[in-house]
Amino acid sequence: MDRIDTNIIRSHIAFLADDKLKGRYPGTEGFQTAVDYVIDEFENIGLTPSGDDNGFKQKLVIRKSLLNNTSSVAILKDKSGNTDSLVFARDFIPVPHPLMESANADGQLVFAGYGVDIAGGYSDYKDIDVKGKIVVLINGAPPGLISTLTAHFSNAGNKTTTAFTKGAHGVIIINPLSRGGTNLNPAIQSNTALNPGKTIAYGRGFVGNLKTVLNGTAPLLRKIFLNSGKNMEQVLADLKNGKASSFELPYSIAVSYQTTHTDFVSHNILGLIPGSDPVLKNEYVVHSAHLDHLGIGRVVNGDSIYNGAHDNASGVASLLEIARVYRSSGAKPKRSVLIVMVTGEEMGLIGSSYFAANPTVPKSSIVADVNTDMPTVIAPLLSVVPLGAEHSSIMNNVNFAAGYLGLEVEKDPEPNENRFVRSDQYSFVMNGIPAxxxxxGTRSDVPGFNLTDFVKEWRAKYYHQAADGMDGIFNFAAAKKYVQLNFLISYSIAQTLKRPDWNEGDLFGKIK
Ligand SMILES: [Zn+2]
Known part of the structure; x- marks a missing residue:
């Protein structure tokens, strides 16, 4: 681990975050330059190609779906046949349909709370039949769950999948706190990865099998509770307290809208460090990091290039250095280690969803994913939060690695940020792979220095901003420690004879 070289880490970040890469947006020349750079480095390091056709690249077609605003129609109908045309943006906005240019749905409205269905636990679907109907849901999740599960069950994609498996034709997701009108973004876009014969990977928020998904506003919720015999405030308060409340609403809805599709090719980049054990080498520990960023955006202080030095050039640099150390070290891992640089994370975890659903090695042979997304190496690293590890035996590997490096392990200090579903590790979890x-973490040894506040201030100024360039704040000693930790976690997983498994009865362990 002493070989980990901060100068090399710095030079990777400097290259990837340079203005000439123009923010590494998938489908652009800048992203292609980043792809070429990673492949060159993989070759220099001596990784084995693990993409399509014995190359380093896995091809995916990304579809951008854009709503045709003026085409959006939604008509509410009551039991006596009276109709009410809903107003686009004030009441609702359709989510662009990734598979159909012309989406149509017509059905009875059913209110189903959070739209959450936990096997053997809380369910919003217990006493209702939603087959062929349009389900009305509110955002969020029932109380009393740990932060990773709150994040999982609050995820719109998870809610739409659940509704679809219950037989619904459509979903309306409502934020009861939204005011309607100005705060709904009419230029809404969704992204999907398609390749013939492969499992489709949807960006967050839409399952193509549904006929329609709408975002709705609080005024719409109030409207459809009228004449329902239910008190909306009471129902929302009950849900907040963990009491499910689901029922048919006295309305049906007819929805139609048009979506424009634009398809382009992008790639995940995969390189392998072959395992040394004759049997275990057929199992893989994945290191993932997203190579893409936001591209060119709104001009701030004369700068329109979103360089993504921390997000996620620093994560890609970490993986390149981990790969180099694996290859240059005498100690060979028993299991194989697969380095996966994914595309389209910022577009909704597209590249990782696609890879995890359609891996280039047998899915059942992937034992774990160690993801690296914006380590935030801006201050000394004394403690860490291993998001997701508490669900499986990889917590043992984390405790070993952190203990070896003298790092404290903390619980998620910001459970309301839903961080767990916001990066690529979630794609692996959704395919049954511990990640x-x-x-x-929050610990600091400088008296009077509050790391949490410092990170908050940093985030406001740099996170997803044009300011996130090489000239920002970096602590390379912390970067080295972060790389050591991630290396040691994957090495420990690669060396442990028993493959990682989910904790007894863990909900993520039931996803296959
Ligand atoms: Zn980001």
């Missing part, structure tokens, strides 16, 4: 993402 984690090491986030910075």
């Amino acid at each position: 984690l993402h090491i986030k910075y």
